[in-house]
Amino acid sequence: MSVILVPISLLLLFFSKRWLTGEISRLVRRFGGGHRAIIIIWSIIFLPGTIIHELSHFFLAIITGARTGKIEIIPEYLEDEWEDEGKGGSVALGYVQTQRLNPIQGFFVGTAPFVVGTILLVSLASLLSTGYDSGPTIYLFLQGYLFFTIANSLFPSWSDIRQTLPLVIIALVCLLIAWTLGLQLFTRPTAQILSLADTVSTVLLFSSGINLLLVCSLFLSNRLFFRHG
DSSP states (O other): OHHHHHHHHHHHHHHHHHHHHHHHHHHHHHTTOOHHHHHHHHHHHTHHHHHHHHHHHHHHHHHTTOOEEEEEOSOTTOGGGOOOGGGOOOOOOOEEEEOOOOHHHHHHHHHHHHHHHHHHHHHHHHHHHHHTTTSOHHHHHHHHHHHHHHHTTOSOOHHHHHHHHHHHHHHHHHHHHHHHTTOOOOOOOOHHHHHHHHHHHHHHHHHHHHHHHHHHHHHHHHHHTTTTO
8 A cells, every 4th residue: 555655645746736836926926926036936945955956967967977067056047937827837946967868877867856855855754753852943944844845846857757758668668578478577565665665655745745734825825815916
């Protein structure tokens, strides 16, 4: 059951992030801000997560032997990428320039933010749980904020997805051929895998819960305080 919860919690986190993006954009528009103001505010809120996201790409590119160029975390070029206000928005807050990647490099570089981010979330969750009763309030708040920004920076951009697709397609074709030949592909997950899946799904569901709480707060603010706007 824990293994099944991982993709479900990922979907919930993905959609809760989109809802949060939409409510933030509506609130900024209520105060007279445009696309640029929305992007600036979103960038400031999620700056730590963006830095971790892009550094993950950068270091995995180096590890896999790819040449890298400019690394950017300021979204000066993203104004045209906002979607319609009624549907919310999706913004890639930064980028890392790399040479043309082969399928293996593309897979590892493209998935690096998700892998690194998940590891950091699990570590932060452990710190938050052990320090909840004893840690200083400001320290716990900063940990929680970092947890929130990393969780919302896990997902790959379209360019990341394009990089990972070749190896994913190759793997799927190989699995299909093996299944057609009647080869035994899957075994029962071990206790370690089940434990890891349980931890990851719990962390992702907790992240989704934070997003949904903020979405509800912003939704009520947008509806109650700006009913006549």
